[in-house]
Amino acid sequence: MGTVTESPYRLAWRVTEPLHAMVYFVPEAPARYAKFGIEGMDGYFASRGAALGPVGPELVTAVFYNFNPALVSRAIPSVWTKATPEQLVQARLEAADAALTRGLGAEVVDGPEIAEAAVLARRAAEKAVTLPHGRPLFAAHAALPWPDRPHLVLFHAQMLLREFRGDGHVAALLANGISGLDAIVMHAASGEIDPRFLRGTRGWTGEQWAEAEGDLRRSGLLDDEGRLTEAGVALRAHVEDRTDQVAEVAYRAIGEEGCRRLAELTRPLSRTIVKGGLLNPMNLVTHSSRPNHLPEGNQ
Structure with missing residues (x-):
């Protein structure tokens, strides 16, 4: 949730994000991946990792950051024998097209608000494209062609x-000595999300999770009940602030007023997506052979 001190730059990202994130939850996506024989969590790794090319699990694990390497290895590189990265990039775009049209309606999709929002968001994204350094997953996506x-x-x-923001977030976590598993354990400890969901979607065992909790307790970031200490809360806030700071450069291309206008335009669209259930991970249960491993987005 936003706060009274939320910057226009963060506001623009947060309010607009459901219009992208929904592609990892809607049934249109796994239905398209299934045509290639790719099911369950394999479709998530394949579709998002496809921008990198037919790479091995090591690179995907590195850039996705908080997933158990064993879970990634179940999908990568075997998915490349079923579909090319180019086919999977196209399948994801087709899924986004179908889901947005279903969720928002054809009239809204072709309306002036989306057209104006697209212009603003593209200006910010094109600024980001000039700054790929140190952002490998973003750089791979930046090489994809623009749709019409x-x-x-x-x-x-x-x-x-x-x-762009996600790669900056990983850098902030690394700079503060927070591993991918540590990050999601701390996220769960904040009380914002069910730890069973995070552990299952990221593929970590109970033993691995408990070991990470023990390390965080010894570091003074978790208390004996598994909740964040003051130091833990402060560290998470610091990482999030730093993430915001290194993402702002893209949004400065449209300025504070442009960011506010983008949020104004996309807020009702995102609310429609959320209210319509397009961000509900349970959407995928009946479309996945592995309902225990559903994507929830990066920590």
């Missing part, structure tokens, strides 16, 4: 801005 229709331009732009 405004709602897909908006989706693509927000996807780029999301990966």
Whole structure:
């Protein structure tokens, strides 16, 4: 949730993000991946990792950051024998097209608000494209071609801005000595999300999770009940602030007023997506052979 001190730059990202994030939850996506024989969590790793090319599990594990390497290895590189990265990039875009049209309606998708929002988001994303250094997952996505229709331009732009921010977030976590597993354990300890969900979606065992909790307690970041200490809360806030700071450069291309306008335009669209259930991970249960491993987005 936002706060009274939330910057216009963060506001623009946060409010618009559901228009991109929904592609990892809607049934349109696994239905398309299943046509290639790719099911369950394999579709998530394949579709998001496809921008990198037919790489091995090591690189995907590195850039996705908080997933158990064993879970990634179940999908990568075997998925490349079923579909090419180019086919999977296209399948994800087709899924976004179908889901946004279903969720928002054809009239809204072709309306002036989405067209204006697409222009603003693309300007910010194109600024980010000039700054790929140190952002490998973003750089891979930045090489993808732009779609033509405004709602897909908006989706693509927000996807780029999301990966731009995500790579910066990983850098902030690394700089503060927080591993991928530590990050999601601390997220769960904040009380914002069920730890069973995070552990299951990221593929960590109970033993691995408990070991990470023990390390964080010894570091003074968790208390004996598994909740964040004051130091833990402060560290998470510091990482989030730093993430915001290194993402702002892209949004400065449209300025504070442009960011506020983007949020104004996309807020009702994102609310419709959320209210319509397009961000509900349970959407995938009946479309996945592995319902215990559903994507929830990066910590």
